[in-house]
Amino acid sequence: AQTVTQSQPEMSVQEAETVTLSCTYDTSESDYYLFWYKQPPSRQMILVIRQEAYKQQNATENRFSVNFQKAAKSFSLKISDSQLGDAAMYFCAYRVNFGNEKLTFGTGTRLTIIP
Amino acid sequence: DAMVIQNPRYQVTQFGKPVTLSCSQTLNHNVMYWYQQKSSQAPKLLFHYYDKDFNNEADTPDNFQSRRPNTSFCFLDIRSPGLGDAAMYLCATSRGRTSGGDQETQYFGPGTRLLVL
Numbered sequence: 001a002q003t004v005t006q007s008q009p010e011m012s013v014q015e016a017e018t019v020t021l022s023c024t025y026d027t028s029e030s031d032y033y034l035f036w037y038k039q040p041p042s043r044q045m046i047l048v049i050r051q052e053a054y055k056q057q058n059a060t061e062n063r064f065s066v067n068f069q070k071a072a073k074s075f076s077l078k079i080s081d082s083q084l085g086d087a088a089m090y091f092c093a094y095r096v097n098f099g100n101e102k103l104t105f106g107t108g109t110r111l112t113i114i115p
Numbered sequence: 116d117a118m119v120i121q122n123p124r125y126q127v128t129q130f131g132k133p134v135t136l137s138c139s140q141t142l143n144h145n146v147m148y149w150y151q152q153k154s155s156q157a158p159k160l161l162f163h164y165y166d167k168d169f170n171n172e173a174d175t176p177d178n179f180q181s182r183r184p185n186t187s188f189c190f191l192d193i194r195s196p197g198l199g200d201a202a203m204y205l206c207a208t209s210r211g212r213t214s215g216g217d218q219e220t221q222y223f224g225p226g227t228r229l230l231v232l
Binding site for chain 2: 037044
């Protein structure tokens with residue numbers, strides 16, 4: 001069974017600084033997707049970034065980028081120039097490409113932005 | 116804007132009184148999911164529909180049921196809510212195995228917070 005591990009329950013970063021959230025996963029599949037979702041307090045869960053496992057290039061979305069290390073089964077999220085609006089719970093998630101529509105979530109990392 | 120809508124945003128029910136939560140989508144996605152999320156925890160998948168095909172998770176209690184009368188709507192029925200069912204309930208959708216890109220990303224609604232008295 002696939003598992004997703006987020007070893008940092010809480011992180012904090014100074015506004016305008018850079019922070020990296022870690023995620024590791026375990027799978028025997030070779031074709032899968034990885035996601036980072038953001039859930040602000042009492043607000044909707046939204047997709048931050050997605051990575052296709054067969055693509056070696058790391059995904060980027062504006063200030064958000066990932067470091068995808070397939071062999072190490074690691075998928076970290078880097079947030080550059082942190083802003084107050086980045087404060088949220090961040091969930092790493094995994095999905096196999098074929099045959100299963102389910103997401104496997106990590107336990108989440110609560111990110112605090114210090115003004 | 117295309118979106119996932121959940122009503123109501125807050126629902127209060129009494130212990131043992133049946134309650135229905137609703138979800139609608141304008142994305143025309145094939146797959147609809149229901150998750151239960153308790154405070155500071157990851158969402159827990161209860162079940163999902165691929166079109167009309169219902170897929171229940173093995174550990175979802177029988178107290179939870181779902182209906183999907185058409186592509187746009189999906190309902191979560193809690194037949195006899197207990198205190199432990201108080202949680203945020205999230206609906207999500209995805210395109211499913213169709214042509215075109217982004218088949219696998221799930222899009223979430225704002226959730227319904229259920230309080231059981």
